[in-house]
Amino acid sequence: MTSALHQSSIQSLPLLGRGKVRDIYAVGDDKLLVIATDRISAFDVILDDPIPGKGEVLTGLTEFWLRKLAHVVPNHSTDVQPEDVVTAAERDQVRGRAVVVKRLKPILVEAVARGYIIGSGWKDYQATGAVCGITLPAGLQQAGKLPEPIFTPAAKAELGEHDENVDFDYVRNAVGDELAGRLRDLTLQLYREAADFAATKGILIADTKFEFGLDDQGVLHLMDEVLTPDSSRFWPADGYREGISPPSFDKQFVRDWLETQVWDKTPPAPRLPAEVLEKTAAKYREALERLTA
Template sequence: MPTTLLKSDLPGLNLVHRGKVRDVYALSDDELLIVASDRLSAFDVVLPDPIPGKGEILTQMSNFWFARTAHVVPNHLTGRAVEAVLPAGVDAALYARRSVISKRLKPVPFEAIARGFLIGSGWKDYQASGSLCGVALPRGLRQAERLPEPIFTPSTKAAVGGHDENVSFAVVANQVGAELAGQVRDATLAVYRFAAEFASSRGILIADTKLEFGTDADGRLYVMDEMLTPDSSRFWPADQYRIGTSPPSFDKQYVRDYLESLGWNKQPPGPSIPAAVIEATAAKYAEALFRLADIRLD
């Protein structure tokens, strides 16, 4: 059965970062232990109620995609067993399916986003300016319409409680250098195209996805953190896709839609989520994992 973990507790390990969803521990100068909790973030605010099993689903889906895309871009996984590094007395079953041991990399300080459809903040930007992150788009596009080609639309990486902001490719290149920025852009679009084609064969459209990258001591680029999960992507059932409206999804859009109905100002603290919304969201995540990866966490 799925486990529930709102906040990790690993005595004796060095907690270096507690993010919106993941808790990161330093194992050495070269390795990290990354634990995906069941916390849910919406509109860059961590909500008070966990989604049971979500961290396990995120980790298993990420691991599935890391394996599938290893030929496209290397990833941060070491393959080492998590149980070997857990402190004595810790319930290994609570952490086994939601944790990985990863390479310790230097993060690229931007979110790498690929968009294949016009939705979310991208739709709002297009309505206001006719472009998205400095990328000019054809006139007359409608909400949720497929873009002529997938585009790379990076954003800043906000701290917990902050808000990510879309930026242009030029801003990324200016900060990290044109060569690294180009590598990140090309890898992001290559991963998106590969995943979108695979997901389409499973009846799912990937509207957009957000990736994170890091470099090792030799400057080699790796994708890290998570990959193509319901937290970092919009997954739409292909048979319910309609241009002109926001399609139903297998991700946390269900929670976003509920929060939008409250008139909440999207500032901390976040509102509590009703049990029915929590259960429906957990079911959406689980269905996405099964449809894409044939994995059930029973």
């Protein structure tokens, strides 16, 4: 693992933007350098303390899943190595945590698949008996497995805001009937194949979100991060039961600790103690090691 990286500082390429975790630079007109930093956010606030090695885990898992799922849909991968597009002095910032990808036109809809009822889906179900316009059976418990995985899209929000659950009609109006149907079908196929594989490793994928984009020929591609602890809920199968929010391979230690602090959930967040940083880093590493072993 390299030392923790809170923010990259690549001077040899134009900076296009910084997200909660990723810094994005232009590589010519048709490619992007995407660096997964060790930043972590909680309650939509980016914290000052990075999680050592987190960016490497996110990159390693995404690359693993892209290879495993390449038969389902084209993806953003290229053969260009990150170390080859930066200067020698900048290579430590990209090694193990960056990729050079195709520059695509993003589809501004979060493509979410749920196999279990938890999080915002659980809240919507409690209030209406449905999620994203899909009526679900009565009597489901928190974290209960759904009869079949469902497509529950979300409208992408600005940085610092929550994505908003929307129904399928929203997607059809945004991108058209044909592309909406393809997004739904691909999302569910990707989820099913990934969930079946993860189950053999003792991990349940409760839900996940995918991002898609179009190339210049209009071909749909899978892009951004794929099936990581930041974009998915990974639960250890041996710790799962209905009726509770199961433990997960993500920033749970961070959220739980912050909930004990006197904080109004606006910047700046409290500084994280070393123990929380270490436990969180260990959970991310465990997810990578278990899935790719």
